[in-house]
Amino acid sequence: MTPAPADPEHWSARAGAALAGYAEPLLRAVAARLVRPRANQPADELIDKAVATLANPPVVDRRLRDLPDAARALLAVVGRSGQPRWKVGHLLTLVTALGHPEGFAPVADALAAGLLFPELPPGRPPVDDFAAWFGAAGVLSAEVFAPPTVSARARGENLRLPDLANPDREVGGAPRTADGLDWPLRLAAVWQQVGAGPVRFTQADTLFKKDLQRLQADEVLAAPPSDLPVRVPDPGVLALLWAAAAGLLADTDGELTAAPLPAAWDAGLGPTLAGLLAALPRVEAWDPVAGYAPSDTGLSPTPSAGLLSLLLLAASPGWVPVAAVAGWLWDHHPSWAGTLPDGGRAAGADWVAGFLLGVAYPLQLVEAAGDLVRLTPLGRHLLADGPEPPTPPAFPQTLLVQPNAEILAYRQGLTPALVGTLARFARWKGLGPACTLELTPEQTYRGLESGLTLPMIVQTLTRHSSRPVPPAVADLLRRWASKRERITVFASAVLVEFGTPAELEAALARGVVAVRLTDRIGVTADGGEPTLGQLRLVANRDYEAKPQRCVAVADDGVTLAVDAAAADLLLDAELARFAVPVPPDPGVSRKSRLDPELLRRAAQQSSLADIDTWFRDRTGEPLSPVGRLFVLGPQAAAPSAARLTVVRFPTAELADGVVQWPETRGLIAERLGPTAVAVAEDGLEPLRRALAGLGVALAGPD
Amino acid sequence: MGPVGQTHPRLAAKLHRRVCLVLTEDAVLAEELLARKKLAAEVAGRLSDRVLLVRPGRLDAVLDELRKMGHTPQVVNGSR
Numbered sequence: 051m052t053p054a055p056a057d058p059e060h061w062s063a064r065a066g067a068a069l070a071g072y073a074e075p076l077l078r079a080v081a082a083r084l085v086r087p088r089a090n091q092p093a094d095e096l097i098d099k100a101v102a103t104l105a106n107p108p109v110v111d112r113r114l115r116d117l118p119d120a121a122r123a124l125l126a127v128v129g130r131s132g133q134p135r136w137k138v139g140h141l142l143t144l145v146t147a148l149g150h151p152e153g154f155a156p157v158a159d160a161l162a163a164g165l166l167f168p169e170l171p172p173g174r175p176p177v178d179d180f181a182a183w184f185g186a187a188g189v190l191s192a193e194v195f196a197p198p199t200v201s202a203r204a205r206g207e208n209l210r211l212p213d214l215a216n217p218d219r220e221v222g223g224a225p226r227t228a229d230g231l232d233w234p235l236r237l238a239a240v241w242q243q244v245g246a247g248p249v250r251f252t253q254a255d256t257l258f259k260k261d262l263q264r265l266q267a268d269e270v271l272a273a274p275p276s277d278l279p280v281r282v283p284d285p286g287v288l289a290l291l292w293a294a295a296a297g298l299l300a301d302t303d304g305e306l307t308a309a310p311l312p313a314a315w316d317a318g319l320g321p322t323l324a325g326l327l328a329a330l331p332r333v334e335a336w337d338p339v340a341g342y343a344p345s346d347t348g349l350s351p352t353p354s355a356g357l358l359s360l361l362l363l364a365a366s367p368g369w370v371p372v373a374a375v376a377g378w379l380w381d382h383h384p385s386w387a388g389t390l391p392d393g394g395r396a397a398g399a400d401w402v403a404g405f406l407l408g409v410a411y412p413l414q415l416v417e418a419a420g421d422l423v424r425l426t427p428l429g430r431h432l433l434a435d436g437p438e439p440p441t442p443p444a445f446p447q448t449l450l451v452q453p454n455a456e457i458l459a460y461r462q463g464l465t466p467a468l469v470g471t472l473a474r475f476a477r478w479k480g481l482g483p484a485c486t487l488e489l490t491p492e493q494t495y496r497g498l499e500s501g502l503t504l505p506m507i508v509q510t511l512t513r514h515s516s517r518p519v520p521p522a523v524a525d526l527l528r529r530w531a532s533k534r535e536r537i538t539v540f541a542s543a544v545l546v547e548f549g550t551p552a553e554l555e556a557a558l559a560r561g562v563v564a565v566r567l568t569d570r571i572g573v574t575a576d577g578g579e580p581t582l583g584q585l586r587l588v589a590n591r592d593y594e595a596k597p598q599r600c601v602a603v604a605d606d607g608v609t610l611a612v613d614a615a616a617a618d619l620l621l622d623a624e625l626a627r628f629a630v631p632v633p634p635d636p637g638v639s640r641k642s643r644l645d646p647e648l649l650r651r652a653a654q655q656s657s658l659a660d661i662d663t664w665f666r667d668r669t670g671e672p673l674s675p676v677g678r679l680f681v682l683g684p685q686a687a688a689p690s691a692a693r694l695t696v697v698r699f700p701t702a703e704l705a706d707g708v709v710q711w712p713e714t715r716g717l718i719a720e721r722l723g724p725t726a727v728a729v730a731e732d733g734l735e736p737l738r739r740a741l742a743g744l745g746v747a748l749a750g751p752d
Numbered sequence: 753m754g755p756v757g758q759t760h761p762r763l764a765a766k767l768h769r770r771v772c773l774v775l776t777e778d779a780v781l782a783e784e785l786l787a788r789k790k791l792a793a794e795v796a797g798r799l800s801d802r803v804l805l806v807r808p809g810r811l812d813a814v815l816d817e818l819r820k821m822g823h824t825p826q827v828v829n830g831s832r
Contacts, residue, residue: 495824530824536777537785537818537825541811545768553763560760567775568800571768577828586762593808594770619768619805623797 058105061134061197066101068167068195073178084113084164100164110203113163120150121159122207125166128196129205130364130433131357132328135169138184138192140331143354147382148209154184157194165200169193190349206435211361214375215368221419227426230323230414232275234315234466235481236289237326238473239270241298245308245496249290255304256335256344257287265290266342270478275412277483282408283341288333295332296325311473315466318441322466323413324432330409331357338404339391351386355379356405360415360425363406364434369422376402449514455489455523457511468514474500475507489523494530504531542594543577545619546585560584571619591618597667601625607676610669612640624664628652628677646680653681694719694728695751697737701725704746713740772806773799774814774825791817 069077074093081087081096085103103109114122124145128136138157145156160166161180168183169192177183184192196204249261257265264286266272271286282288290306293299300309314321331353335344343350362375376398380387390397406423410416415429430436448463457476459468461483472478475497476487497507507527511519546562548554551569558564562584563572574580591598600616603609610629612621625631628649629642653661658681662672673681699705702724708714709721717733717740729737738748776782779801786792786804794810794817806814818825 491824499827534824534826536781537823538775539806539811539815539818539825539827540771540773540775541827541829542770542772543828545771545773547766547768549764553765556760557763557765562763565775567773567803571799575828580767584760584762585765585767587767588764589766590769591767592769593772615766619771619799620796620807623805626797 058197058199061195062101062104062199064195065104065167065197066097068170069097069100069164071168071170071174071177073176076176076178076180080162080164083116083162104164104197105199107199107203110165110200113165114200114204114207117163117165118156118159120145120152120156121163121165122204123148123150123209124156124160125196125201125204126207126209127357127361128166129198129201129203130209130361131331132324132432133331134198134201135193135195136331137190137349137353138187138194139189139349140354141194142189143349143351143384144358146384147354147358147379148211149382151384154181157184160196161194165204166194166196169195190346209361209365211365212378213366213368214362214370214378215366215424216371216374217368219369219371219422221369221422223419225417225419226277226279226411227417228277228412228414229461230319230412230428231461231464231466231469232412232481233289233292233326233409234319234322234469235464235478235485236271236275236285237293237296237298238311238469239478239481240265240286240289240293241308241311242473242478242493243268243271244290244293244299244306245500246492249299249306251304251306253304254344254346257290257342262287262342270481273481275408275481279411279418280403280407282404283339284336287342288336288409291333291336292326292329296329311470315470319414319466320428320431320438320441323415323428326413327415327432337389337401338408339397339401348389349385351383351389352405355383355386355401356409358383359402359405360410360429360433363416363423363425364430366424369419369424372403372406372421372423373399375406375423446514447516449511450517451511451515451519451523453520453522455526457487457489459485459487461485463514468510471502471510474502475510489526491530491533494527495534498531498534504528540573540577543573544579545571545573546580547571547619557584589615591616593618593620597664599668599670601668603665603669603671603674607674608644610642610644612642614640621668624668628661644674644677644680649677649680650684658682693731695731695734696722696726697729697734697748698726708737708741711740770808772808772811772814774804774806774818776802776804778802785818785821788817788821791821 069080072080077093077096081100085096085099087096087099114125124141127141127144128134141157142153150156157166158180161168168177168180170177250258252258266284266286268286271289275282275285294301294306297312298309299306312325314325333352334350335342337343337350337352358379359375362378363370376395379402380395380398387398390401406416407418411418414426415432416423417426425433427436427439431438445463448460450458452458456479459472472487475494477490477493478485479488480486494507498504504527508519508524545567546557548557548570554566554570554572557572558566562580564575565573567573598616598618600613600618600621602611602613604611609632610625625642628644630645630648632641632643634640658673665671665673699708705725705727708727709718714737717729717737718727719730719733720728722728741748774785776785782802782804786795791814794807794814795804796807797805799805815825815827
């Protein structure tokens with residue numbers, strides 16, 4: 051799970067890890083500025099002291115005061131965003147827009163002061179120079195983070211942004227404020243969809259076409275948000291990318307899967323929206339005008355221009371025309387105008403309207419009146435250190451469960467926690483002033499798989515409904531839940547094998563195991579480790595480790611004796627592929643015998659090489675010669691029988707001579723050994739005569 | 753439970769760790785699963801009439817196949 055951005059302990063540990071990735075001279079230089087140690091201390095102690103210093107507000111304040119203005123502004127922006135981790139390119143863009151066009155210098159100053167840290171991949175060589183690290187990592191991928199203990203102290207820095215409020219403009223109509231639920235609902239819907247089927251990214255880190263089309267066409271995700279004064283392009287894509295950035299989805303090697311919902315969702319709407327605001331700068335491939343906009347050649351303007359738009363409102367207490375925000379960005383943002391489609395400033399106003407009204411307004415950060423916007427109390431709390439707004443009144447009974455298994459959810463009573471729980475077991479069907487969900491076997495099953503129980507599901511529906519759950523619906527849920535009980539898959543269980551059925555009975559009675567699998571094997575209810583204090587372990591097998599040697603091949607090459615203590619449960623099934631059990635003898639280890647027919651069939655289904663591998667793993671030797679005879683015999687050329695006479699010489703030299711001499715060479719059928727040759731029956735007399743010519747008398751046969 | 757103070761002798765046992773298996777409600781259901789060729793290929797053996805031993809590393813393939821068959825297996829993660 052992605053840690054909550056504001057979790058200080060997590061970020062302190064990361065700061066320590068980053069410092070451990072510095073070369074020692076650089077570590078000492080950084081520590082000298084941050085910790086100011088009096089004596090020469092070991093590197094480990096310096097790291098510990100540096101991490102402790104980061105949690106010391108008065109010292110952090112002093113170190114911040116020592117920084118140049120641009121570096122302080124950079125850390126202030128990080129603090130205001132709520133997101134500790136940023137691409138260096140975005141930070142340089144932000145400080146440039148804020149009037150500090152000094153390139154990498156502000157980042158380098160904050161890094162050198164030990165108030166900002168590079169994101170270092172594992173296994174990277176130690177960093178000995180920040181500029182060299184930045185050059186190697188590249189502007190598109192170099193990332194840094196500022197621990198929240200630092201950025202929280204820096205966020206009060208005056209960013210010298212103008213007050214864009216126009217006191218002469220009258221507010222037309224009643225200001226509108228959203229309920230803040232629109233994006234949590236969409237993120238929950240996309241989380242549910244990813245839970246049903248993971249989303250993969252291409253090698254270029256873009257969505258596959260079928261996933262993109264699904265997100266663009268999905269009736270829930272693509273539906274226009276209710277009460278929204280502007281069109282949001284590709285809201286489903288934004289929901290997916292945002293959910294990933296906010297930790298609702300886990301990214302493992304380019305595959306998004308549903309993760310447990312962040313703890314902030316249980317803490318109420320304010321913390322949920324604060325978490326989503328903090329995650330927003332991590333959304334790169336979406337643009338308020340273009341929609342899905344992946345790019346591997348340039349930085350997306352969305353994180354920097356989006357945050358600046360909000361910071362401009364934070365600097366303006368009154369109502370601000372959207373066009374004024376766009377105008378400021380046009381004049382100050384170094385790259386945003388260049389990314390706008392044809393249309394110049396008008397397109398810029400569309401972009402800002404798309405972001406502020408399409409993203410920030412539903413997030414309850416901004417209230418709108420025509421083309422005028424200003425921060426809401428929540429927006430002012432999160433972005434301008436305003437007071438925390440009061441918690442809205444609760445309306446817990448906000449669901450209506452209908453006999454057709456549909457649920458109506460009235461938004462005024464929804465909370466992120468309820469949205470998250472509903473998303474686990476009911477399928478989102480429509481998002482509007484009253485949302486609709488549907489109870490389905492598949493989603494009920496996923497809910498149960500996520501850790502919910504049937505009573506928890508029924509209790510959620512009962513507690514939040516104004517009427518009792520219809521009996522037919524309760525019955526449906528019961529039937530779906532019981533269907534799940536028909537098959538249990540133990541993904542990685544610890545099986546306990548006892549010597550006798552009586553011992554398994556005793557273990558069941560004592561609660562050592564809970565489920566009987568065979569007459570001697572049991573398992574705990576959750577497949578986990580049994581209470582070892584009740585057991586005397588005689589053997590231990592790990593089924594994901596290399597197979598263990600536990601079979602001995604007898605001298606006859608066909609009998610396989612099993613070492614029962616070392617054997618595992620897979621062995622019998624494996625043996626049955628090419629051997630048949632031998633009737634057991636009392637007191638003798640279990641045995642099997644190679645069966646020619648089974649062995650041949652196994653070789654046809656896999657290969658002799660596979661069989662050899664099994665024998666090497668289990669016996670330490672390849673298949674025995676007898677086994678090879680069983681397999682290869684029928685395929686080889688037919689052996690031939692012939693009558694030959696063996697002639698044995700007193701020395702190997704004489705035998706060599708006979709084999710070499712042209713007069714006798716043709717008479718030798720086969721060299722049988724150093725001193726023996728085989729001669730065909732009709733060659734014996736010619737050999738005897740040839741040898742006699744040399745004075746060698748060949749005796750026999752008698 | 754025995755009387756207070758009485759301790760049971762430890763039971764000799766062999767542990768088989770990180771085993772992946774399928775436990776069915778009845779033997780007929782196990783037969784039904786084994787009749788499915790793709791699923792049978794992932795089964796290393798049958799521990800009993802209700803317990804199928806899955807080949808190491810084939811959990812996801814087994815779950816996919818079970819779900820394709822319309823089953824909703826309860827997945828117990830055990831020592832994972």
